[in-house]
Structures are given as structure tokens and as C-alpha cells.
Amino acid sequence: MRQLVIVGSLAYDDIETPRGRSGRVLGGAAAYSALAASYFDLSINVISIVGGDFKQEFFDLFSSHNIDLQGVEVHQHEKTFYWAGKYYEDMNQRQTLITDLNVLEKFDPTVPDSYREPDILLLANLSPVVQFKVIKQMNRRPRLIVLDTMDFWIMTMLEELMQVLKEIDLLTINDQEAYMLSGKRTIRAAAEEILKMGPRYLIIKKGEHGALLFSKDKMFFAPALSLPDIFNPTGAGDTFAGGLCGFMATSDDYSFENLKSAVIAGSVLASFTVEKFGTERLASLKQTEIMQRIDDFIELVKFDFPKTSHIFSKTNGQ
Amino acid sequence: MRQLVIVGSLAYDDIETPRGRSGRVLGGAAAYSALAASYFDLSINVISIVGGDFKQEFFDLFSSHNIDLQGVEVHQHEKTFYWAGKYYEDMNQRQTLITDLNVLEKFDPTVPDSYREPDILLLANLSPVVQFKVIKQMNRRPRLIVLDTMDFWIMTMLEELMQVLKEIDLLTINDQEAYMLSGKRTIRAAAEEILKMGPRYLIIKKGEHGALLFSKDKMFFAPALSLPDIFNPTGAGDTFAGGLCGFMATSDDYSFENLKSAVIAGSVLASFTVEKFGTERLASLKQTEIMQRIDDFIELVKFDFPKTSHIFSKTNGQ
Numbered sequence: 001m002r003q004l005v006i007v008g009s010l011a012y013d014d015i016e017t018p019r020g021r022s023g024r025v026l027g028g029a030a031a032y033s034a035l036a037a038s039y040f041d042l043s044i045n046v047i048s049i050v051g052g053d054f055k056q057e058f059f060d061l062f063s064s065h066n067i068d069l070q071g072v073e074v075h076q077h078e079k080t081f082y083w084a085g086k087y088y089e090d091m092n093q094r095q096t097l098i099t100d101l102n103v104l105e106k107f108d109p110t111v112p113d114s115y116r117e118p119d120i121l122l123l124a125n126l127s128p129v130v131q132f133k134v135i136k137q138m139n140r141r142p143r144l145i146v147l148d149t150m151d152f153w154i155m156t157m158l159e160e161l162m163q164v165l166k167e168i169d170l171l172t173i174n175d176q177e178a179y180m181l182s183g184k185r186t187i188r189a190a191a192e193e194i195l196k197m198g199p200r201y202l203i204i205k206k207g208e209h210g211a212l213l214f215s216k217d218k219m220f221f222a223p224a225l226s227l228p229d230i231f232n233p234t235g236a237g238d239t240f241a242g243g244l245c246g247f248m249a250t251s252d253d254y255s256f257e258n259l260k261s262a263v264i265a266g267s268v269l270a271s272f273t274v275e276k277f278g279t280e281r282l283a284s285l286k287q288t289e290i291m292q293r294i295d296d297f298i299e300l301v302k303f304d305f306p307k308t309s310h311i312f313s314k315t316n317g318q
Numbered sequence: 319m320r321q322l323v324i325v326g327s328l329a330y331d332d333i334e335t336p337r338g339r340s341g342r343v344l345g346g347a348a349a350y351s352a353l354a355a356s357y358f359d360l361s362i363n364v365i366s367i368v369g370g371d372f373k374q375e376f377f378d379l380f381s382s383h384n385i386d387l388q389g390v391e392v393h394q395h396e397k398t399f400y401w402a403g404k405y406y407e408d409m410n411q412r413q414t415l416i417t418d419l420n421v422l423e424k425f426d427p428t429v430p431d432s433y434r435e436p437d438i439l440l441l442a443n444l445s446p447v448v449q450f451k452v453i454k455q456m457n458r459r460p461r462l463i464v465l466d467t468m469d470f471w472i473m474t475m476l477e478e479l480m481q482v483l484k485e486i487d488l489l490t491i492n493d494q495e496a497y498m499l500s501g502k503r504t505i506r507a508a509a510e511e512i513l514k515m516g517p518r519y520l521i522i523k524k525g526e527h528g529a530l531l532f533s534k535d536k537m538f539f540a541p542a543l544s545l546p547d548i549f550n551p552t553g554a555g556d557t558f559a560g561g562l563c564g565f566m567a568t569s570d571d572y573s574f575e576n577l578k579s580a581v582i583a584g585s586v587l588a589s590f591t592v593e594k595f596g597t598e599r600l601a602s603l604k605q606t607e608i609m610q611r612i613d614d615f616i617e618l619v620k621f622d623f624p625k626t627s628h629i630f631s632k633t634n635g636q
Contacts, residue, residue: 260621303578
């Protein structure tokens with residue numbers, strides 16, 4: 001069984017939307033990523049940090065998904081990372097109300113010995129300094145290193161981010177962050193620029209407008225599954241990354257072609273996360289539901305363009 | 319050879335962008351649609367109206383593309399429809415500077431006898447009153463009636479628009495217009511509502527984010543070809559509609575499945591229009607270029623998701 005190590009936050013989130021409030025729910029990139037990956041056939045190991053207020057039921061939830069938590073430090077006398085945010089009618093807009101880093105502020109992980117030779121390493125959104133230190137603790141280079149980041153790190157720790165980008169295989173980032181990081185104004189120009197910074201693969205996420213996968217000479221587009229209704233997008237990007245890594249850990253095929261399917265797997269998992277607050281929907285999926293939605297995805301994009309040239313004019317454009 | 323009749327404006331456009339100005343160029347929905355369709359194997363017939371200032375070189379351009387202009391009224395002592403607009407760095411935003419309807423104001427076409435039994439009728443963006451009158455002049459119902467409209471008609475002539483929607487097969491509109499017309503806030507909810515208004519097919523265009531084709535129980539997504547750079551999007555929607563109808567006129571297959579390929583053909587043609595001002599790029603295509611870009615499109619979206627269930631966890635989600 002292949003091994004995936006996920007480094008990222010565990011958190012309490014408090015989400016406000018025009019249609020209601022979540023209360024304190026389980027959140028954090030590692031929570032979404034690990035649960036998403038858990039539906040695939042692999043071993044999942046999380047490196048994170050929580051306070052004494054992190055509920056036993058969440059430890060139990062991860063355990064019930066066979067997620068190894070040896071790498072999660074518990075600081076009994078401190079508090080878990082807390083984020084409160086507000087969404088508006090247009091779900092693409094959100095406002096951070098409170099960010100209490102709490103234990104996350106001192107996160108400087110020592111990677112457990114049994115985590116130092118993973119097949120895949122997912123560095124979820126965190127300080128690039130922490131991300132870099134984790135890579136350096138590996139005994140051998142993972143087959144695939146995936147990194148997620150956000151505008152905050154691009155603005156405040158660009159130099160450190162550029163350093164870690166040289167070490168990784170795949171960067172996932174949203175379109176606005178891609179423009180910010182590259183200084184370019186179109187997706188393709190941005191992708192070209194970012195691929196020069198180190199990673200050989202790049203995924204630019206466009207939220208409800210889907211995602212683009214790039215290598216130096218290839219490009220693949222995957223739409224988001226168009227749902228009748230999106231409840232709340234918190235965690236969709238982390239779910240996507242976790243689903244993608246989970247899928248990739250089910251074979252030794254790290255090619256662009258196989259990454260396409262991984263992008264679809266990630267999109268499919270993310271389409272569940274947005275249906276409810278927090279990890280509620282993601283934590284209770286059936287494989288049959290996942291397979292059904294993969295079929296829906298295939299149905300949404302498949303076509304059979306006629307191979308004949310008889311459709312063209314006999315005179316114009318010759 | 320199947321027949322396509324296109325009803326729409328011919329115009330002079332004057333386009334200003336951060337990177338330059340077009341000067342007075344050939345524009346109007348019928349110009350883009352007819353040129354796009356002309357690369358397919360069909361007979362194209364245009365119903366429109368121009369003033370005495372409409373240049374001979376444009377008549378010649380259409381003739382050289384085998385586009386029949388018998389249905390184009392020329393009012394020698396009046397002026398052609400004129401539109402001036404300004405685009406900003408974000409090409410999705412544009413501002414209309416001048417709209418001189420000129421001859422278009424009195425457009426009340428009599429459909430030539432030879433145009434009254436087309437296979438496909440494309441009612442490009444125009445007053446729904448004119449669109450309705452044209453349908454009523456047909457000797458027999460066309461196999462496919464495609465209608466394009468815009469926010470202006472939704473706001474000012476909703477009742478007339480609703481009447482014409484009952485007569486057509488396929489409506490193409492953009493996402494913002496779909497929200498406006500349906501009163502819904504998500505694409506899928508909007509589509510469901512609009513399909514109740516009459517058309518059995520609906521295409522919602524999302525500009526650089528692609529297009530969605532809907533029937534009552536099916537959905538298909540086609541991305542826009544991600545170009546390194548978009549010069550100017552004027553005419554992209556009209557090109558899309560023309561390319562779509564041109565493709566559909568090359569067979570007797572009016573199924574949802576074949577419409578998918580037509581959406582791709584339309585997207586491919588539109589990807590050329592945005593590369594230059596006006597019809598310049600669209601008017602001088604080679605079939606080999608079009609075929610190459612169809613291949614690019616197929617390459618952009620094709621994948622082969624593993625059919626095995628071995629990728630899934632043996633325990634989670636059972």
C-alpha cells in the first residue's frame with residue numbers, strides 16, 4: 001500500500017453565510033485533504049498540531065477513516081487554530097472575521113521516522129518555511145511532492161515560497177493567486193511563468209469554472225461539476241488536493257495522463273464538500289456515490305467529434 | 319446542400335482597447351455568424367439591412383465566401399448601423415460609447431421567397447419583434463431555429479421575447495443574461511427555468527470560462543480554448559452561433575449528441591475571432607487551421623479515467 005503524508009492545519013472553523021451559520025465545525029486543510037484521500041486505497045499520515053480543545057470525536061473520525069495521526073502534536077494547555085469567516089450571496093467572495101493562529105503559530109514539526117519515505121507528500125497551505133523544513137526531513141525524495149499555497153504567503157514570504165517551489169513537482173493555486181505570483185494577466189501566460197519557477201506540473205483552480213492542469217507542453221481542462229446549488233465552498237481546494245493525491249497514490253503512474261484522472265477525482269470529491277458546512281458531507285461518503293459522480297463528470301464532458309472532412313466547405317478556406 | 323438563413327445586423331464597429339483602436343471595421347452579428355458558418359458545407363443566406371455607406375469590399379467579402387445577400391436591403395441615402403465601444407484591461411467589461419441604429423431602426427424584413435424553407439434559421443441578436451415576424455414568414459418550420467438575444471431585450475421587451483422563445487429550438491445567451499431571464503442564481507437552476515419557456519435546447523455562454531449545453535435531462539460542458547492572449551472579444555458570441563449552425567447544417571442529425579460537436583465547432587471558430595479586431599481573422603481562415611484547433615480542443619479535454627474499482631479503499635465508504 002502506498003503512503004501519502006499530509007502536512008497542514010487542523011482547525012475549528014466558524015462560517016457565516018446568507019443561509020445560516022455553521023457554529024464551530026472541524027476545518028483546516030489537513031482535515032479536508034486527509035478525509036478526501038481516505039476513500040482511495042492507500043495509507044494516510046497527517047502532520048499537524050492541535051490544542052487541548054480539539055475534540056476526541058474528531059480524532060475518532062480520522063481513526064475511523066484509517067488516517068494515522070502519529071504526526072499530530074497535541075498541546076494540551078493551548079488552543080486549536082480558529083478561523084471565522086463570512087460568505088456573501090456570491091460565494092466567490094468571502095471575508096475573514098477572525099484568525100486565531102493559537103498553536104499553529106509555533107508549528108515546527110518533527111517528521112516521525114515512519115513518515116520519512118512516503119510515495120507522495122502533500123504540503124497543504126502553510127508557511128513556506130514550514131513546508132521547506134518538512135521536505136528537508138525526508139529520507140529520500142517522494143515520488144510526487146504537491147504544494148498548495150495562498151495569496152497571504154505570496155505577499156508576505158515570496159522569497160521563501162520561491163525557494164520551496166524549486167523542490168516540488170506540482171503546485172495547486174487559484175487563478176487570482178496565479179496572476180499575483182506570475183505578474184501575468186492571462187491563465188496561459190501565468191502558467192508558463194510559474195512552471196519556470198520549479199514545479200513540472202501546475203494546477204490553476206478557477207472555483208466553479210473548473211481547473212486547468214499544465215505541464216511545459218501540455219494542458220488539460222476539467223470543469224467543476226455544475227451542481228444545482230452550492231452551499232458553502234470552504235475546504236473545496238483542500239479536498240481537491242487530497243482527492244488528487246489519494247488517487248495518485250493508487251498507482252506508480254506519475255505521468256501527465258494519469259494526473260488528468262487525478263484532477264477529476266479531486267474535482268469529484270470537492271463537489272461533495274461544497275454541499276454542506278465543514279467536513280460533514282465529505283466524512284460520510286459512500287464509494288457508490290463517488291463512482292456515480294465520476295460517471296456524471298465523464299458524461300458532462302464526453303463527445304464524439306466527427307472525423308470526416310466532408311463537413312467543410314468545398315471552396316472556402318482551402 | 320442544406321440551407322442556413324441568418325437574420326441579424328450588419329454594422330460598422332469602432333472598438334477601443336488599452337492596446338489600440340480598431341477604426342471603423344466590419345461588424346454586426348450577421349457578419350460574424352455568416353463568415354463563421356461559411357467554412358462548412360452549406361448554403362448561407364443573410365437577411366439584414368445596410369446604408370449607402372456600406373462598402374463594396376464587404377459585399378465582395380461575403381460573395382467570396384459564397385454567402386448569398388439577396389435578403390440584405392440597401393438604403394442608399396441612409397447610414398449603416400454604427401456601434402462604438404470601449405474595453406478595459408479586463409476584457410469581460412465593456413462600455414458602449416455610441417449606438418447609432420440608423421437603418422436598423424426601420425428593419426422590418428420581407429423574407430425572400432427562396433429563403434422561406436431553410437433547414438436552419440439563425441435569429442441573431444435583434445428585437446424579438448423582428449425575430450418573431452421572420453419565423454412567421456417561413457413556409458414550413460425549419461428543422462432547427464436558433465435564437466440569440468441580450469440583456470437589453472430582456473429588460474425592455476420581455477413579453478415579446480417570451481413569445482418568440484415558444485417558437486424556437488435553441489436559445490444561446492450568456493450567464494448574466496440567463497440569471498436575469500430566469501431570476502435564478504445558479505447556472506443549473508437558471509437552465510431548468512429557461513427550458514420551461516419553450517426551447518428544448520439551451521446554451522449558456524460563460525466567455526473565457528466556456529459554455530454549457532442543456533436539454534431537459536442532459537448537460538454538456540465545453541471549455542473555451544485557453545489562448546495565450548485574447549485581443550478583443552467583440553463578435554465571439556455571434557461567431558459561436560454561426561459556427562454552431564454551420565456545423566449543424568452539415569447533417570440531418572439534430573440530436574443533443576450532435577449539438578455537442580456543434581458547440582465545439584462554434585467555440586473553435588470563436589477562438590479565432592478574438593485574436594484580432596472585427597472579422598479580420600475570421601474572414602481569412604484556412605480549413606487546416608480550423609481542423610488543427612479542433613484537435614487542440616479534443617486534446618484539452620480528453621482523458622481516460624481508470625475503469626477499475628481497485629483504486630478505492632477496502633474499508634472507507636463501503
